[in-house]
Amino acid sequence: xxxxxxxxxxxxxxxxxxxxxxxxxxxxxxxxxxxxxxxxxxxxxxxxxxxxxxxxxxxxxxxxxxxxxxxxxxxxxxxxxxxxxxxxxxxxxxxxxxxxxxxxxxxxxxxxxxxxxxxxxxxxxxxxxxxxxxxxxxxxxxxxxxxxxxxxxxxxxxxxxxxxxxxxxxxxxxxxxxxxxxxxxxxxxxxxxxxxxxxxxxxxxxxxxxxxxxxxxxxxxxxxxxxxxxxxxxxxxxxxxxxxxxxxxxxxxxxxxxxxxxxxxxxxxxxxxxxxxxxxxxxxxxxxxxxxxxxx
Amino acid sequence: xxxxxxxxxxxxxxxxxxxxxxxxxxxxxxxxxxxxxxxxxxxxxxxxxxxxxxxxxxxxxxxxxxxxxxxxxxxxxxxxxxxxxxxxxxxxxxxxxxxxxxxxxxxxxxxxxxxxxxxxxxxxxxxxxxxxxxxxxxxxxxxxxxxxxxxxxxxxxxxxxxxxxxxxxxxxxxxxxxxxxxxxxxxxxxxxxxxxxxxxxxxxxxxxxxxxxxxxxxxxxxxxxxxxxxxxxxxxxxxxxxxxxxxxxxxxxxxxxxxxxxxxxxxxxxxxxxxxxxxxxxxxxxxxxxxxxxxx
Numbered sequence: 001x002x003x004x005x006x007x008x009x010x011x012x013x014x015x016x017x018x019x020x021x022x023x024x025x026x027x028x029x030x031x032x033x034x035x036x037x038x039x040x041x042x043x044x045x046x047x048x049x050x051x052x053x054x055x056x057x058x059x060x061x062x063x064x065x066x067x068x069x070x071x072x073x074x075x076x077x078x079x080x081x082x083x084x085x086x087x088x089x090x091x092x093x094x095x096x097x098x099x100x101x102x103x104x105x106x107x108x109x110x111x112x113x114x115x116x117x118x119x120x121x122x123x124x125x126x127x128x129x130x131x132x133x134x135x136x137x138x139x140x141x142x143x144x145x146x147x148x149x150x151x152x153x154x155x156x157x158x159x160x161x162x163x164x165x166x167x168x169x170x171x172x173x174x175x176x177x178x179x180x181x182x183x184x185x186x187x188x189x190x191x192x193x194x195x196x197x198x199x200x201x202x203x204x205x206x207x208x209x210x211x212x213x214x215x216x217x218x219x220x221x222x223x224x225x226x227x228x229x230x231x232x233x234x235x236x237x238x239x240x241x242x243x244x245x246x247x248x249x250x251x252x253x254x255x256x257x258x259x260x261x262x263x264x265x266x267x268x269x270x271x272x273x274x275x276x277x278x279x280x281x282x283x284x285x286x287x288x289x290x291x292x293x294x295x296x
Numbered sequence: 297x298x299x300x301x302x303x304x305x306x307x308x309x310x311x312x313x314x315x316x317x318x319x320x321x322x323x324x325x326x327x328x329x330x331x332x333x334x335x336x337x338x339x340x341x342x343x344x345x346x347x348x349x350x351x352x353x354x355x356x357x358x359x360x361x362x363x364x365x366x367x368x369x370x371x372x373x374x375x376x377x378x379x380x381x382x383x384x385x386x387x388x389x390x391x392x393x394x395x396x397x398x399x400x401x402x403x404x405x406x407x408x409x410x411x412x413x414x415x416x417x418x419x420x421x422x423x424x425x426x427x428x429x430x431x432x433x434x435x436x437x438x439x440x441x442x443x444x445x446x447x448x449x450x451x452x453x454x455x456x457x458x459x460x461x462x463x464x465x466x467x468x469x470x471x472x473x474x475x476x477x478x479x480x481x482x483x484x485x486x487x488x489x490x491x492x493x494x495x496x497x498x499x500x501x502x503x504x505x506x507x508x509x510x511x512x513x514x515x516x517x518x519x520x521x522x523x524x525x526x527x528x529x530x531x532x533x534x535x536x537x538x539x540x541x542x543x544x545x546x547x548x549x550x551x552x553x554x555x556x557x558x559x560x561x562x563x564x565x566x567x568x569x570x571x572x573x574x575x576x577x578x579x580x581x582x583x584x585x586x587x588x589x590x591x592x
Contacts, residue, residue, distance in 0.1 A: 120580045121573050122527045124534045128550060128569045132562050143558055231440025235531055239554070250535065253446045261450070265443065 066263045069248060074267060077233055077244035083160045084167035084229070085222075092172045093218060096179025097211070103184060111176060119173025123166040123235045130165050131239075144241050163240040167232050171225055178221040182214035189213070216287055223279025230268045326589045333585020339578030343571075347394040356384035358391040358544040367556075370563050377563035379553055388544035389567045393575070395539045396546065399456055399463075400525040406464030407471055407525075408518045414468060415475025416502045416510075420483060426476070433469035441466045441528050442535070449537045459538050463528050467521050474517045478510040512590045519583035523576055530572050546572045 099111040118126060135143035147159040186192060187210055195205045234246035241247075245264055252260035327333050351358075356374075362382035370377040376385035414433075418426040436444075441463065448462045482488065483506065491501045532538030533547030541548060546568040553564035 116580070116584075117577055120523055120527065120576050122531045122534070122547075122576070124531060124547070124550065125569045125572045125576075128554060128557070128565050129573075131554075131557055132566055136557060136560060136562055228440060231442040234440075234442050234446070235535065238535060249443070249446065253450045254536070261447075265447070268443075 066260050069260065070245070070263050070267055073243060073245040073248040073264070074271075076242065077237070077246060079156065080160055080163055080236070080242065080244060081167070081229055081233065083157065084164040084171065087164060088168045088171045088175060089222060091168075092175030093179045093215065095172065096176035096218070097183055097214075099176065099180045100183030100187065100214075101206075103187075108180075112180065115173035115176045117173075118169040119171075119177075121169070123170060123232050124239050126169050127163075127166040127236060127239045130162060134162060163236050163242060166236055167229065170232060171229070174221055174225060175218060178218045179215065182217050183210065186210045186214040212286075216283065219279060219283055219286065223275055223282075226272055226275040230272065323589045327585055330585045330588060332581050332588070336578045336581025336583075336585060339574055340582055343393045343397060343575050343578070346390045347397040350390040350393065354384075354387035354390050356387040358383060358387040359542055360384075367561055367564070376567045379549070379564045380556065380561075383544075385563060385567055388549060389546070389571050392544040392546045392549060392568065392571065395456070395543050396526060396529050396533070396575070399459055399539065400522060400529045403460045403463035403467070403529070404518060404522045404525045406460060407467035407521055408514065410464065410468040411471025411517075412475050412507070412514055415472035416479055416507065418472070419476040419479025420498065420502050420506065422480070430473075430476075433472060436466065436469050437473075442531060445528070445532055445537060446535075449532075454537055454540060456539065459529060459532060463525055463532075467525065471514070471517050471521065474513055475510060478513045479506055482506050482509050516583070516587045516590055519579070519586045523579040523583055526572075526576050526579060530576075 095111050095115065099108040102108045131143050134141045141162040142159055143162070144159075147156050151159070191213075192205060192210055195209045196202075200209075230246070232246075233244055234250055236242070237244040237247035238250050245268060249261060249264040249268075251257075252264060360383065362378065364382065365374070365378050366380055366382040368374055368378045368382075370385075374384050374386065376389060379385055379388070414429070418429045444466045445459070445462045449458055452458050479502075488501060488505060491505045496505070529538055530547040533545050534551045536551060539545040539548055541552070549568045550565050553561070553568075557565060
């Protein structure tokens, strides 16, 4: 089902763009004479055709091709998302595993409730609070994500810590919760009992028997969070004045720069579809049952 | 929720006979004993009172500017300080609950009505209708709400009604999915077969026979969605696509003041952020309590 969703999405984003903008585009045709007097379907077709050939159109605002802007922004967003992911995936899984191993004890309560509370908060709220704590009061981290030109890897990383934290907090709750429930289910299963009863050390049972089964659903959750992550990026990049794909879409929407907006949205549609595919692939690699099933 | 789960010897306020209590009474009973639910309800009621009557008891007019006293830190005469126009932050935070507590619940109600109708329809008819509608809903759910809202608001213009409709319609698929799976289980039961044998119409069977039996999951999903609706409204207001000035709305206040955060004017944003955080967590605690009461 996830695969199907990913397959349908890119076309659907295109349709979603075309629908609401039909009127606006016709109006803009007068100002920009962009050839939008052709039937909408033809326009749509040629736009897709050009997009596939790397021509994303010309920005109304910057009077320049859209593609370089989108490519730059996507690169920046990926850096930010990567920092958040690299932080959250191991820590989230670790948190969930610890919570499950301490099932119903205080540590479990703290991780579960804490994770849930930060997950439900809007990113800009946690963002503001984190900026106040680390940027304004403690002055440990810069409050804007725009690093000096030509900054090296570590400087960039330093500037990206604060913006990635709100994303980290939201994702942490989801990932920890999935890892926890997967662990609890696996710990409760017959194969775990068998492993314990045949005298394997507890550490081996956890690593070899429990974790591998417990983390499968977690991978799916991580992949579905890409969609969320993109929405979160729009907010975070605006808050931290970061030149990513989210702020590109936001600025384009405010300035009614439709070619830029469309290119940005189609790009994230593609990113989402790719992420979903990768997740499906990872899932089958990690789950021998599915892989064998496909070969037969 | 069988009768045997009810602890004996705890007389209900309404009827002393525990065994004869209706399922709804039993649910209410377990809700009122849930600390999570009561804490959440307390927070939620606090903000509802502020939204309804806040304007009568706040010390200052939340919209009155007093430039001479702009940006004064919290002190005895301005508990939470003043913002860049000299408006009293405390009064603004209290009254700022009004717009979000109008827009978010209305959006949730819209989502519930639309989602329930759709879910009943596809769950009851199944087959090709279900296949097509479900795929479309999945594609919609894959697009982040912020992106859908951005597009719709660019196309339709900003207004409270747009925000309600956008959030309502983007949450409807999620409720529809929940209702669908509940209906799929119900439609195999004898009372539905009986209704069919009586030659009741499809609409009658759906809305009169099945609907009352799928209320519990709908109620749970609605309270969960309310939390997300508040999340979404606050985020959209922060992005400038939601509630518009001069409303003292929290998200809006943060967006107009966070630019000065580097100057150390923390009080102009912190209290609004904490207000959003408390409201979102409050609603989620209520949702958690309702979920627990139905699934015990």
